[in-house]
Amino acid sequence: MAAASFSFVHLLSPNPIATVRSSLTKPPTTSPIPFPQSKPKPGASLSSSPNTTVRAVATSGNKKQTKSPRNVPSSPAPIERAEALDLYEDMVLGRCFEDMCAQMYYRGKMFGFVHLYNGQEAVSSAFIRPLARSDSVVSTYRDHVHALSKGVPAREVMAELFGKSTGCCRGQGGSMHMFSAEHGLLGGFAFIGEGIPVAAGAAFSSKYRREVLGDESCRDVTLAFFGDGTCNNGQFFECLNMAALWKLPIVFVVENNLWAIGMSHLRATSDPEIWKKGPAFGMPGVHVDGMDVLKVREVAQEAIGRARRGEGPTLVECETYRFRGHSLADPDELRNPDEKAHYAARDPIKAFKKYILENNLATESELKAIEKKIDDVVEEAVEFADASPPPPRSQLLENVFADPKGFGIGPDGKYRCEDPKFTQGTAQV
Template identity: 85%
Template sequence: MSFTATKFSHSLLAVPINSSTPRSNDKPLSFSSDLFKHNASSSSFLGSTQKLLRLNARRSPPPVAAVLLQQTSNLLITKEEGLVLYEDMVLGRSFEDKCAEMYYRGKMFGFVHLYNGQEAVSTGFIKYLRKEDCIVSTYRDHVHALSKGVPSREVMSELFGKATGCCRGQGGSMHMFSKEHNVLGGFAFIGEGIPVATGAAFSMKYKREVLNQADSDNVTLAFFGDGTCNNGQFFECLNMAALWKLPIVFVVENNLWAIGMSHLRATSDPEIWKKGPAFGMPGVHVDGMDVLKVREVAKEAIDRARRGEGPSLVECETYRFRGHSLADPDELRNPAEKQHYAGRDPITALKKYLFENKLATEQELKAIDKKIDEVLEEAVDFAEKSPAPARSQLLENVFADPKGFGIGPDGRYRCEDPKFTEGTAHV
């Protein structure tokens, strides 16, 4: 099943974005499909509480640009695609479980925010990208890096603070970066990564339209959570991206909780997707616990950006199975709510789809599980045996010109001078 690009383009052209007439009576831009229409017993906005379900019952259906999904096949994916999606999701889940084990064994330190439960979003979007495309993440960034192709051993080593990590041990859990794989970083403060992603998208457009690099049709994904969507950077970048028709997709990972703050208590309108049409770009809400639905929306939004038709805002409603971080006792969320979403595990749902449509056998999936177990055991072994960063790295990447501060007249790093840390505590 796929969106029809021609109809989608025509529907957008019907809305006078560049018209001088007011848009007050225009329909907001969005794309929709039958995939997102739930049966009468469920809500199109899943919601974490009865309050949200009641809100959804009162509201009218979201306006759309008259774009319907055309069914070309009963199957949403091929066998090969299904196995790729399954392997990536299991890798993400198993990696995070291994991180929790290592953290509690004292192998890694600081704040560690795990992604368990949200794998359908990372896999659904990132596995549709090219290597040249860019992603920008948040502090919950391990799985995004893995989906983009950063080797497990490099991510694990970074979490261990080792020199063999993807940032040579200087980034840690919240700052995964890989130039080779176009992972432009995880960002500890919410909203920080959105301007970086917008800038990356601008550079892509500049290369194509100003430098005449015809093959520069790359796309940027900006991942962030529901807690970010009331921040200024979010609105400013939506405006710039729409104004300049940048090749970017804003992906909201709405897990319904910003640390211990319920999404419903933090925003006047919990339907984040509506903020896209307000800026003249498509806004879509999708079930972020279903990788196949996420993938369908990702295809349309990414292809649309690659064609030069501008940005999209996609709200993926998902749920994290663990606390905000490994230091969070997770006592604020209702146990019934957690149990409800545990019953909607995205990996279990994909496995069921693969079995029901005879796209994979139990033996094939068990082989993938075994392969990932071996990969992670090797990653931990590699991280444990890797060296700690040299002390000379201490002042690297702090200033654009380290010689202005970190290097002495003799050309050596000041931190190599035994007196450099004189009078300070050694931990």
């Protein structure tokens, strides 16, 4: 937790490397890392409210100028009751589903690595719920909640986690590889950064259909989700360059939860303000409080709107926090307990529930009814997944070999794995 002894402001000092080195030699502190946007940064232009959490850099010709993306009020724009309840229900579904995943994992119903999304629900709900069905989402290994927000039924996501044939990938994807062409979920990707080129390709496809094939009705947008650790990888920079060059209809959404497995974001990058990397490629860069669903919603609406109008990509850094370890196999002993408590007190679901009640958008009983509904949905998903059959053995080699007479299929046209001797001497399949 040595990284907790310095803030973003320190990294902007005249000699940041020396500052970092001196900070790392200090004994660990028990104070949590300050929420970076809680202080204005040198050279950053904020909106009129000192408490705003949104910044952007726009470009004008070849001259970059720092400015607010719009007049961001101290309070987010009003929200209609129906939209508020939809966001709340989606956030509760994500949290409840992930909590159930933890139970099922420890009961031996799931295998491999399982990465939960607890604490980051405001980002998924605010960005994905406004999308059209034809829009695309590219996720990471922390993809269950992205799938749910995009409309993949909870029972199909849970069945996939159980490795059952009724899962959205017929049990062959598992936790880190959710996919649903029907719902526009183009995959969860286990290796960081590998989904970004796929997202850029999907966005290019939308632009090509409209501008080359003449499909004027195609205004599809792609969202590319990834974490802070990914922003030091080559795919990130290459795809930002191409997206800006070709004005692709894509939004790059950085879920900066401050930790890349066990590496503090502050120790891993020369400039921890990721949003600044957008203007370097000629696109707006926005930094928003990812624990506030209404503020994320405002930024999402603008970024998605820009992409849909053909105005090009946006880089959005959502500063959030995961409440559990990197995966369910992670004992989570590296993060300071005070830091975890600091962010737990800013729980996005509790904060939004308070907002809904204070603004008379719903009653306590209505919200409890939503929570009960979600409990039933998740319980039913578990029952469905548990009762579903495993994939047939013949599925092992499907979609693996292009040649129908190749290794996986015998001369008689039957799958070789159907031969009882196929697995002789190996572990039971």
